Amino acid sequence: xxxxxxxxxxxxxxxxxxxxxxxxxxxxxxxxxxxxxxxxxxxxxxxxxxxxxxxxxxxxxxxxxxxxxxxxxxxxxxxxxxxxxxxxxxxxxxxxxxxxxxxxxxxxxxxxxxxxxxxxxxxxxxxxxxxxxxxxxxxxxxxxxxxxxxxxxxxxxxxxxxxxxxxxxxxxxxxxxxxxxxxxxxxxxxxxxxxxxxxxxxxxxxxxxxxxxxxxxxxxxxxxxxxxxxxxxxxxxxxxxxxxxxxxxxxxxxxxxxxxxxxxxxxxxxxxxxxxxxxxxxxxxxxxxxxxxxxxxxxxxxxxxxxxxxxxxxxxxxxxxxxxxxxxxxxxxxxxxxxxxxxxxxxxxxxxxxxxxxxxxxxxxxxxxxxxxxxxxxxxxxxxxxxxxxxxxxxxxxxxxxxxxxxxxxxxxxxxxxxxxxxx
Ligand code: SF4
Ligand code: SF4
Numbered sequence: 001x002x003x004x005x006x007x008x009x010x011x012x013x014x015x016x017x018x019x020x021x022x023x024x025x026x027x028x029x030x031x032x033x034x035x036x037x038x039x040x041x042x043x044x045x046x047x048x049x050x051x052x053x054x055x056x057x058x059x060x061x062x063x064x065x066x067x068x069x070x071x072x073x074x075x076x077x078x079x080x081x082x083x084x085x086x087x088x089x090x091x092x093x094x095x096x097x098x099x100x101x102x103x104x105x106x107x108x109x110x111x112x113x114x115x116x117x118x119x120x121x122x123x124x125x126x127x128x129x130x131x132x133x134x135x136x137x138x139x140x141x142x143x144x145x146x147x148x149x150x151x152x153x154x155x156x157x158x159x160x161x162x163x164x165x166x167x168x169x170x171x172x173x174x175x176x177x178x179x180x181x182x183x184x185x186x187x188x189x190x191x192x193x194x195x196x197x198x199x200x201x202x203x204x205x206x207x208x209x210x211x212x213x214x215x216x217x218x219x220x221x222x223x224x225x226x227x228x229x230x231x232x233x234x235x236x237x238x239x240x241x242x243x244x245x246x247x248x249x250x251x252x253x254x255x256x257x258x259x260x261x262x263x264x265x266x267x268x269x270x271x272x273x274x275x276x277x278x279x280x281x282x283x284x285x286x287x288x289x290x291x292x293x294x295x296x297x298x299x300x301x302x303x304x305x306x307x308x309x310x311x312x313x314x315x316x317x318x319x320x321x322x323x324x325x326x327x328x329x330x331x332x333x334x335x336x337x338x339x340x341x342x343x344x345x346x347x348x349x350x351x352x353x354x355x356x357x358x359x360x361x362x363x364x365x366x367x368x369x370x371x372x373x374x375x376x377x378x379x380x381x382x383x384x385x386x387x388x389x390x391x392x393x394x395x396x397x398x399x400x401x402x403x404x405x406x407x408x409x410x411x412x413x414x415x416x417x418x419x420x421x422x423x424x
Pocket of ligand 1: 024025026027028029030031032048049082085086087088089090
């Protein structure tokens with residue numbers, strides 16, 4: 001695609017890769033069929049190809065974008081299905097990330113929108129504040145369920161949370177330690193579902209991996225990053241990098257695939273920074289996802305439970321680990337229940353489910369309809385955002401849990417509290 005970026009823009013370490021992504025697009029439209037927002041809305045401006053044109057014009061011109069441009073870019077999930085489908089290898093991620101940062105820096109959103117985004121970036125990155133929010137949602141449940149729009153979406157997600165047990169501080173130590181991995185505390189997951197990290201600790205201990213809580217780190221920064229709040233994302237990343245540099249580890253883990261993808265991209269977050277780029281690159285090289293560490297154990301007997309697996313977009317399109325979750329479940333003896341459009345985003349996408357509740361809800365209901373038609377016994381995913389979002393949908397009858405919880409149970413760990421075996 002032709003463009004008019006200046007040599008200075010092309011040389012910019014953040015804008016340059018976005019401009020190159022524009023140049024690679026040949027406007028073929030192959031990506032459109034894989035885009036969940038285009039599939040639901042049928043509007044070219046809500047397709048990858050249409051958004052590339054809008055983002056190119058916005059970034060070339062600089063300055064404040066039009067409300068229409070912001071509207072269509074805001075409706076992008078950043079699921080990166082288009083990036084995977086594109087035969088010209090257009091790096092849509094660089095473009096949409098840069099577009100979000102540009103909007104954050106140059107566009108004045110209505111006051112309510114600014115307040116909501118500030119609240120999400122402030123509360124959801126801090127487990128203590130998330131816990132207070134959960135408590136308030138439970139106290140105000142009769143009113144909370146009646147709230148419209150974004151507030152209703154946020155309240156509903158809080159009401160669906162079923163934390164089981166405290167956040168793990170110490171993890172089981174394997175008899176023979178083969179790897180010592182630092183585990184990031186993360187943000188919302190610790191408050192909403194601490195049982196996930198507990199299960200991960202047991203699963204990895206069976207594989208000789210000792211987890212050590214990474215003191216001094218917090219959120220990975222992916223949440224503010226997806227709202228274009230690059231400065232805040234970098235501050236969180238710096239905390240994580242500094243904390244990791246204080247110890248000797250064989251790697252660093254976070255147990256949500258969306259966060260793993262963000263950590264593995266830290267070098268770009270600091271591109272051009274003379275101090276932090278190389279430190280970020282070292283950290284990113286050591287970042288691990290649960291799916292990389294959870295190697296199959298010795299042959300496991302077949303299990304009658306039929307499992308529908310929802311692969312998070314971050315696992316498929318950012319980490320490029322397509323089919324890995326399914327292989328882990330099959331290796332553990334489970335029978336996979338395939339369902340239609342399993343490769344499409346569920347509509348969660350970080351804060352998207354709160355900021356775009358109607359569209360996100362429509363995408364979710366389409367997914368839940370396909371899952372219901374397949375009639376599994378249990379629904380599994382590897383990302384807390386997908387788990388919470390799908391659980392808050394209408395008509396999901398199956399229990400839903402993190403991949404690690406089900407694997408842990410299959411390997412002799414405790415049965416997940418919501419796993420109903422009477423269905424089998
Ligand atoms: S598939 Fe790739 S090259 Fe074709 S329109 Fe989409 S982004 Fe552009
Ligand atoms: S990132 Fe996802 S929602 Fe956004 S344009 Fe690409 S496929 Fe569509």
